[in-house]
Amino acid sequence: MRSLLGCALAVLFVGSFVATDARAQSQWPTPPATPTPSEQISGPLTGGTADHTKFEILKQSFATGSDVTQACLSCHTETGKHFMQNIHWTWEYRHPATGQLLGKKHLVNNFCTNARGNEGMCAQCHAGYGWKDEGFDFSDETKIDCLVCHDRTGTYYKTPNSPGSPACSVMFEGKPAMDLSRIAQSVGLPERANCGTCHFNGGGGDNVKHGDLSSALKNPPRTLDVHMGVDGLNFACTACHITNKHLWAGSRYQIEAKDQDGTGLPGQRRDVATCESCHGLAPHQVDSIASFKRNDHASSLACQTCHIPEYARGGVATMTHWDWRTAGKTRNGEGYHEHGYTQGNGEHRYTYKSIKGDFIYAENLVPLYRWFDGQMTYTTIDTKFDVNRQPIAINDFTGHREDGHSRIWPFKAMYTWMPADVGNGTLVYTHLWGEDDSSYWGNYDMGKAIAFGMKKAGLPYSGQYGFVETVSYWPITHMVAPKEEALSCESCHAVGGRLDGLKGLYLPGRDHHAWLDLIGVIAVMGTLAGILGHALIRIVSSFRGQHS
Amino acid sequence: MTIRRVKIFSLFERFWHWSQMALIMVLLFSGFGLHGFHHLIRFETAVTLHTLSALLLLLLWAFGTFWLFTTRSWRHFIPTLSGMWQVFHFYSFGIFKGEHHPYRKAYWRKHNPLQALAYLMLKIVLFPLIWITGLIYLFYFLWRDLPQASDWLTGFAYVHTGAAYAILVFVLVHVYMLTTGHSFREHLMPMVNGFDDVDLTPEEEAYLLKDEPENIR
Numbered sequence: 001m002r003s004l005l006g007c008a009l010a011v012l013f014v015g016s017f018v019a020t021d022a023r024a025q026s027q028w029p030t031p032p033a034t035p036t037p038s039e040q041i042s043g044p045l046t047g048g049t050a051d052h053t054k055f056e057i058l059k060q061s062f063a064t065g066s067d068v069t070q071a072c073l074s075c076h077t078e079t080g081k082h083f084m085q086n087i088h089w090t091w092e093y094r095h096p097a098t099g100q101l102l103g104k105k106h107l108v109n110n111f112c113t114n115a116r117g118n119e120g121m122c123a124q125c126h127a128g129y130g131w132k133d134e135g136f137d138f139s140d141e142t143k144i145d146c147l148v149c150h151d152r153t154g155t156y157y158k159t160p161n162s163p164g165s166p167a168c169s170v171m172f173e174g175k176p177a178m179d180l181s182r183i184a185q186s187v188g189l190p191e192r193a194n195c196g197t198c199h200f201n202g203g204g205g206d207n208v209k210h211g212d213l214s215s216a217l218k219n220p221p222r223t224l225d226v227h228m229g230v231d232g233l234n235f236a237c238t239a240c241h242i243t244n245k246h247l248w249a250g251s252r253y254q255i256e257a258k259d260q261d262g263t264g265l266p267g268q269r270r271d272v273a274t275c276e277s278c279h280g281l282a283p284h285q286v287d288s289i290a291s292f293k294r295n296d297h298a299s300s301l302a303c304q305t306c307h308i309p310e311y312a313r314g315g316v317a318t319m320t321h322w323d324w325r326t327a328g329k330t331r332n333g334e335g336y337h338e339h340g341y342t343q344g345n346g347e348h349r350y351t352y353k354s355i356k357g358d359f360i361y362a363e364n365l366v367p368l369y370r371w372f373d374g375q376m377t378y379t380t381i382d383t384k385f386d387v388n389r390q391p392i393a394i395n396d397f398t399g400h401r402e403d404g405h406s407r408i409w410p411f412k413a414m415y416t417w418m419p420a421d422v423g424n425g426t427l428v429y430t431h432l433w434g435e436d437d438s439s440y441w442g443n444y445d446m447g448k449a450i451a452f453g454m455k456k457a458g459l460p461y462s463g464q465y466g467f468v469e470t471v472s473y474w475p476i477t478h479m480v481a482p483k484e485e486a487l488s489c490e491s492c493h494a495v496g497g498r499l500d501g502l503k504g505l506y507l508p509g510r511d512h513h514a515w516l517d518l519i520g521v522i523a524v525m526g527t528l529a530g531i532l533g534h535a536l537i538r539i540v541s542s543f544r545g546q547h548s
Numbered sequence: 549m550t551i552r553r554v555k556i557f558s559l560f561e562r563f564w565h566w567s568q569m570a571l572i573m574v575l576l577f578s579g580f581g582l583h584g585f586h587h588l589i590r591f592e593t594a595v596t597l598h599t600l601s602a603l604l605l606l607l608l609w610a611f612g613t614f615w616l617f618t619t620r621s622w623r624h625f626i627p628t629l630s631g632m633w634q635v636f637h638f639y640s641f642g643i644f645k646g647e648h649h650p651y652r653k654a655y656w657r658k659h660n661p662l663q664a665l666a667y668l669m670l671k672i673v674l675f676p677l678i679w680i681t682g683l684i685y686l687f688y689f690l691w692r693d694l695p696q697a698s699d700w701l702t703g704f705a706y707v708h709t710g711a712a713y714a715i716l717v718f719v720l721v722h723v724y725m726l727t728t729g730h731s732f733r734e735h736l737m738p739m740v741n742g743f744d745d746v747d748l749t750p751e752e753e754a755y756l757l758k759d760e761p762e763n764i765r
Contacts, residue, residue, distance in 0.1 A: 289596045296689040401698055489591035495584060506702040509584045509591060513706050520713030527717045531724045538728075541644040 040236035042189040053185045062180035065147055065158075066129050071184065072146045080141030082245040088127040089144065091115070093253050100378055102253050108381055108427040110394045110416035110470040111203035111322065112356070116381075117453045120162030121433035121441075125198035132161040147180075149194050150187040155179070164433050165442025167335055168355070192228060193218045195237040204356070205349070207316045211365065211412035212478040216314030216345070224314040226482045240273045249273040255475060257302065257374030258405045275303040300401070300505065302372070302409045304477050306487040310364045311412060311476045315345030317361035322416040325467045327357035328444035335444070355432075355441045357417075367410030367476050369499055371399035379470075381459060384425050387468055391415065392427075394472040401504035408502065412474040419446055421454075423462025429453035550753055554746040555763040556658045557738055561621075564612050565739055571605040572715065574598075579712055602682055609675070624658055627665035635662045643728060652747040655756075666718070674714050681708040 052058055057071045073080050087093055091105035104115045104122070115122035123131035128143045130136065137143065147156050159172040200206055200215050207214030222229025227240070241248045250273030259276035275283070281298065284291040297306075312318035329352075330336070340351030341361045352358050375398045379385060385392050394416075399406035421428050431453035432440045440449035447465055454461035492499040493509030500510065557565075578598040581589055589597070616622040634650040639662070642650070651660035659667065681704045684691075688701055726735040738744035743765060748756070756764040 289599050290592045293595060299689070299692060402695065404693065489595070490587075493582075493591050505698050506705055508582050508705065511702065511705075512584065513709070516706055516710055520710065523713055523717050524720070527720045531720060535724070535727070537644050542646060 042236040042238045058184045068184045114429045118433040121160045149190045152186045152188040208319045211311045211318035212476045214316035216316045255374035302407045312363045317343040317363045321360035323358040371406045372409035373399040373406040391469040391471040410476040414472045417467045420468040422466035423464035553743045553765040555742040557742040571601045574601040632661040655752045678711040
């Protein structure tokens, strides 16, 4: 509920005089940097009640991760059932509003194209063991991978579930052996590095996919992320993405684009990971007209819009363009790769890989700003599209000023030339990973890989593949800068500002009525000219008067 | 009839005039900054200045209106056609020939007919236009969820901007007028010390000398 009129007036009158009061000063910059870095702050479970090194069942040598899971489940008896509802296990999401069947199990993306059919490689990031084909048993609790999230030693890793072509499998050779017993005894709440194992490396590399999730967040300074900063609040991911029965808040498929509820009572609101769920609906302390206006802006602007001035910060680049058309070039019959980009932290990135094609990277990017109601619509494998209307939106979103639940959000736009069935006008499941001779990552034959991928999934394929330009949109929500680095008013309230071209709002400083300004300027200039003329005649005639 | 120096602008009226002048200057400066015509101050500063000075001006106007009606000074602003032509003719022609201003301030009427008309238009057309649209704009947060609120806001903003141009034109002419007739200083001083040359009837003179000797020199 907004402030009452009188209240607002009082605030406006008195407010700006106390803009620089002592209280505001003491909170600047916020949050204060802590001198000694503490443990990462997680959700409500912080402060454990069990020391896993004392558990008899964990004092054994485990042969496989699955053996550890069985030990976990012997105490955490209900966790298996809970976790099986989790999208990290199902890789499947039925969107309640659009009815679309989503999740990595089904989607085509415009990075490595599709997990479907490539589980041997892609399901490395599945929170389970051994998913390499359609035969995976999703009802087997012992296949849950507890350690990928709960390992606190940093020594746990997973390799692909199937070897793949010899050309690729070399990447995973020579990893040090894991001490599963030690790892099992040191489990704890997930840290950023746990989640980051997969989420920082989506799309085939560090920060490739999201743009706002990179390895720079493992130990970020507060200037990179004010919440996760090791010299600040040091939040783990689960501090915001809070859990209930191993289901956690925050979804990329169904986004709360405009939180109307704000903070809950203690223990309430376990459904969202919005800024408002901690900061409330009026997040700026009202001590001036400007901060009153800032709170008012929260109706139209996602917090992220001002508070994440740039993404792909912290020295790790994100990919903005990917061209599959150039994939498959070989040297002496062998695949190769080229370095061509050195990112902020000094690391080199591949700009060409035979197995993937050409890439373009960028850092410190200004997002794309659009009205967004949280609703994502996907071009899935069964969506027919017009190949002449490119770029094809792999995922598109809706939103408008008038609909009551949209706000202006920052996005990363990702452009990819990717293989498609141009005969049928559909996306394709490409068979990239496998030991057979049809897998693209081995034989570099796209036609064969598509035919195999589509046949394996039992989908129609015209036999005519081509490349279409696609775009996907990634809402930017991490890498929240400290408030002193937030955007200033001028960033948008100016001609050529960040919201240039965004429709559905009147933006002072940006929007002008050309005719009104023309008439106004002519009137003012005309008046000045008239005054000047009048004065001149007076001066001239007064001289004449003196002479006569 | 005798011309005497009489205090025609009370302390409040002078305070009103000069505060109004200062606030309008701040409003024009910050407003045209917000509009994007200059970037001499930060947008945030401009919003703060514009909002604060607008609210102060409204407060001042509230007092001013109260004063106008309680002191019956509103009568000074009722335009009349008599003498209008002569004044107009003076500014158009006579002024160039070194003629004297045809209007003599009367005690009961301190503005010439053209002045009265101009001030009246300012008071009942331009000022209401700008403060009504300004208030609607300022309180956008209360009505922003109505259908097409953004389009309406655009409309109000245009009217507000248009009125601002008109007020700037008024200010320019108003200041220029100080240079006409007598010297700039002579025009300015009555609004500083309150005293100006006024054509008094013998009755008025006698009254002032007897009952308000401090207001006549």
